[in-house]
Amino acid sequence: MSSPPAPRRQMWPLYAAGFTTAFGAHGIAANLGGFSEDAVTSLMVLGGLLALYDGAEVLLKPAFGTLADRIGARPVLVGGLIAFAAASVAYAIADSPGWLWAARLGQGAAASAFSPSASALVARLNPAAKHGRAFGSYGFYKSIGYTLGPLLGGVLVWAAGMRLLFAVLAVLGMAVAAWAALAVPAVPPLPKNRQTVLDLVRRLAEPAFLGPTAALAAATAALSVGVGFLPVTGAAAGLGTIATGAAVSVLAACAALVQPKAGRALDDGRITARGGIIAGLLLTAAGLACPMVAGLPGLLSGAALIGAGTGLITPLGFAALAASTPTARLGQTMGAAELGRELGDAGGPLLVAAIATMTSLTYGYAALALLLAIGPVLVITVLHRRNTALNNAPATAAPYQPPPTDTETTT
Numbered sequence: 402m403s404s405p406p407a408p409r410r411q412m413w414p415l416y417a418a419g420f421t422t423a424f425g426a427h428g429i430a431a432n433l434g435g436f437s438e439d440a441v442t443s444l445m446v447l448g449g450l451l452a453l454y455d456g457a458e459v460l461l462k463p464a465f466g467t468l469a470d471r472i473g474a475r476p477v478l479v480g481g482l483i484a485f486a487a488a489s490v491a492y493a494i495a496d497s498p499g500w501l502w503a504a505r506l507g508q509g510a511a512a513s514a515f516s517p518s519a520s521a522l523v524a525r526l527n528p529a530a531k532h533g534r535a536f537g538s539y540g541f542y543k544s545i546g547y548t549l550g551p552l553l554g555g556v557l558v559w560a561a562g563m564r565l566l567f568a569v570l571a572v573l574g575m576a577v578a579a580w581a582a583l584a585v586p587a588v589p590p591l592p593k594n595r596q597t598v599l600d601l602v603r604r605l606a607e608p609a610f611l612g613p614t615a616a617l618a619a620a621t622a623a624l625s626v627g628v629g630f631l632p633v634t635g636a637a638a639g640l641g642t643i644a645t646g647a648a649v650s651v652l653a654a655c656a657a658l659v660q661p662k663a664g665r666a667l668d669d670g671r672i673t674a675r676g677g678i679i680a681g682l683l684l685t686a687a688g689l690a691c692p693m694v695a696g697l698p699g700l701l702s703g704a705a706l707i708g709a710g711t712g713l714i715t716p717l718g719f720a721a722l723a724a725s726t727p728t729a730r731l732g733q734t735m736g737a738a739e740l741g742r743e744l745g746d747a748g749g750p751l752l753v754a755a756i757a758t759m760t761s762l763t764y765g766y767a768a769l770a771l772l773l774a775i776g777p778v779l780v781i782t783v784l785h786r787r788n789t790a791l792n793n794a795p796a797t798a799a800p801y802q803p804p805p806t807d808t809e810t811t812t
Contacts, residue, residue, distance in 0.1 A: 406531040423550060424554075450505050455746065458513045465732075466732040467733045481514030481518065482578035485515065521731040526585075612675075615776065616682060656711050659713055677717040685714070688709075
């Protein structure tokens with residue numbers, strides 16, 4: 402009999418941490434080039450500030466994930482949230498361009514600490530049979546942060562500039578840190594065998610890690626492309642900002658709503674992680690093809706399918722990683738998987754933009770859709786050939802059994 406899942410009071414701070422990293426990342430990124438007095442006016446500076454946050458996450462998430470395995474995930478979680486608050490308050494007080502760079506770098510480094518630690522704790526505090534529900538709920542609240550970040554951040558920046566947004570993030574970070582310190586139980590690090598760099602490379606090169614991580618990276622790439630380029634497609638079709646904004650909201654809402662349902666379906670045995678991920682990739686690829694159809698129907702259907710597909714992939718991918726990872730290495734695995742997501746977040750828009758620059762945005766969508774569809778098609782083909790070979794294989798002859806002797810017959 403499996404152990405019961407963690408009480409909700411222990412999980413809520415982890416959900417809040419997921420919301421914090423998403424709200425902070427998108428809330429500031431969407432409003433750096435806004436219309437307040439302290440907004441960034443240079444595209445080069447804007448690009449540098451955006452890259453600084455993501456670059457810190459790419460470099461540091463695996464390292465902080467490994468640290469969480471070594472000393473325990475809760476100290477890294479709480480320390481990362483405190484560091485996030487400190488970096489935020491630095492710009493809120495100093496209000497200078499130099500401190501904006503420092504604050505953005507500090508926020509990225511801090512998020513690199515508490516984001517994989519929260520994911521590892523979600524897995525550690527829940528039995529394997531409940532990982533789908535746990536990661537589905539975690540993804541739901543993270544998606545809410547991505548959705549509300551640009552909107553609420555825009556309201557705060559409009560009201561009193563970037564300093565107010567950073568001040569709110571500082572309060573949020575400290576509040577969640579205190580909540581986590583009080584409610585999340587201490588989960589001691591587990592004893593583990595010594596691991597060399599070669600052992601790590603071998604483990605991360607296994608299909609059990611590469612498959613879910615590649616799917617998570619693909620989902621994040623599609624999500625980033627949808628948020629960034631669907632409004633461009635809508636504007637080119639003559640749609641106004643309300644229609645294009647509604648498309649992005651539909652995408653975010655579908656991603657948020659599907660994740661808990663996908664997690665429950667996995668735990669109840671109604672879907673498998675591999676089957677759900679394949680379906681999610683195909684849905685997402687179909688969603689990327691929809692904006693090729695002109696007008697609002699193509700835009701909204703594309704947003705809904707991209708959101709639903711990525712909402713399927715995310716909790717199932719993390720649950721699959723947790724199931725295939727030694728418990729003592731969860732932090733390291735989650736940090737490496739988050740690195741894959743960050744690469745997808747940056748690589749997807751770059752790929753679509755590069756192809757769109759040479760041809761058109763339609764071909765950019767098509768290229769990413771093709772990349773997402775290749776993996777599931779290959780898996781389905783290999784499984785079909787394997788099943789066909791098994792069905793066509795000659796039956797193995799039963800070993801010869803000598804007839805029973807008279808003694809055996811009598812007895």
